[in-house]
Amino acid sequence: xxxxxxxxxxxxxxxxxxxxxxxxxxxxxxxxxxxxxxxxxxxxxxxxxxxxxxxxxxxxxxxxxxxxxxxxxxxxxxxxxxxxxxxxxxxxxxxxxxxxxxxxxxxxxxxxxxxxxxxxxxxxxxxxxxxxxxxxxxxxxxxxxxxxxxxxxxxxxxxxxxxxxxxxxxxxxxxxxxxxxxxxxxxxxxxxxxxxxxxxxxxxxxxxxxxxxxxxxxxxxxxxxxxxxxxxxxxxxxxxxxxxxxxxx
Numbered sequence: 001x002x003x004x005x006x007x008x009x010x011x012x013x014x015x016x017x018x019x020x021x022x023x024x025x026x027x028x029x030x031x032x033x034x035x036x037x038x039x040x041x042x043x044x045x046x047x048x049x050x051x052x053x054x055x056x057x058x059x060x061x062x063x064x065x066x067x068x069x070x071x072x073x074x075x076x077x078x079x080x081x082x083x084x085x086x087x088x089x090x091x092x093x094x095x096x097x098x099x100x101x102x103x104x105x106x107x108x109x110x111x112x113x114x115x116x117x118x119x120x121x122x123x124x125x126x127x128x129x130x131x132x133x134x135x136x137x138x139x140x141x142x143x144x145x146x147x148x149x150x151x152x153x154x155x156x157x158x159x160x161x162x163x164x165x166x167x168x169x170x171x172x173x174x175x176x177x178x179x180x181x182x183x184x185x186x187x188x189x190x191x192x193x194x195x196x197x198x199x200x201x202x203x204x205x206x207x208x209x210x211x212x213x214x215x216x217x218x219x220x221x222x223x224x225x226x227x228x229x230x231x232x233x234x235x236x237x238x239x240x241x242x243x244x245x246x247x248x249x
Contacts, residue, residue: 004141005075009037009045010054012134012145013069017052021071022060030067033059046075048137050145053078081109081144082245083192085165086237088112089119089199090151091229093128099230100129104136104146106237107246108195113151118201124151158210165192167217170236172202174221183243186218193244195236197229 011033015023025033033039043059047069054076062068086108090096103111111133113124129148137145161167166187187193196211203211211217222235241247 005046006141009033009039010138010141011045011047011069012138013047013049015049017047017049017055017071019055019071019073023047023057023069023071024062025067025069027065030065034067045069047071048143050137050143051078054143076143079143081107081146082241083165084108084237084240084245085110085112085194086233087114087157087194087196088233089114089116089154089197089229090124091200092120093125095228095230096124097128097132099233100132100148101136102230102234103237104133104142105140106234107241108146108237109144110147110149112149112157112194114154114157114196115151116154116199116207117204118199120200126150154207155210158214161214161216162192163216164190165194165216166190167211167214168193168195168236168240169211169217169219170195170197170222170232171208171211171219172221172226173208174219177221179220179222179239180243182220183218183239187244190216190244193240195233195240197233197236200229 011029013023039059041059041061045057046054047057048054053074055074056072057069060068060070084107086103088099090113091099100111111129126148133146133148222232227235
């Protein structure tokens with residue numbers, strides 16, 4: 001793993017990145033760099049877009065109340081996230097923000113909200129979730145941006161579940177055992193994975209039956225203590241990355 005530069009400010013942009021390119025900044029980005037951080041002309045920073053790796057850039061004025069970046073040289077080549085989906089029942093705003101940020105930090109490639117029968121918050125602000133994805137990536141040196149999908153009913157998701165993706169179902173009713181060993185055994189024939197975290201009230205019996213009927217489901221326990229949904233997300237993703245993901249080296 002290349003050494004990360006945590007001393008430079010990082011910014012996510014939409015534009016393609018290449019040596020010599022000029023990237024016009026949005027009003028919000030200009031305000032953040034010039035007025036909040038008080039960076040002046042020529043200030044150095046790192047930029048990325050989720051596609052072209054990370055680049056060194058310098059700040060250039062672009063008229064009144066506007067700024068741009070001069071793209072100079074590539075600092076890191078683009079990487080790729082493990083093929084890991086994170087499915088979750090939506091929570092209230094602050095906890096959902098936390099959960100989205102942590103899923104990005106843990107290497108999820110796609111964030112997929114699912115509506116269960118006990119979901120307490122059925123409206124998902126997708127733009128807010130995307131903003132959390134970008135913020136987490138900017139702060140943690142992440143190059144690849146997780147994709148945010150629109151919410152779907154759990155029944156629909158399960159009815160169309162692909163046979164080549166292992167669905168890891170975090171079940172408080174599962175026997176407490178070695179979850180890493182269980183995951184390694186279940187995932188031996190798979191290269192695509194998904195983690196499913198249920199609502200605060202848990203899955204109902206009909207949903208449990210649908211999950212257990214899937215041939216590509218692996219039930220795991222997260223230990224002897226009951227975890228809140230946002231805590232369970234971090235624990236489950238850490239286990240999956242350790243057993244099946246890019247923590248294996």
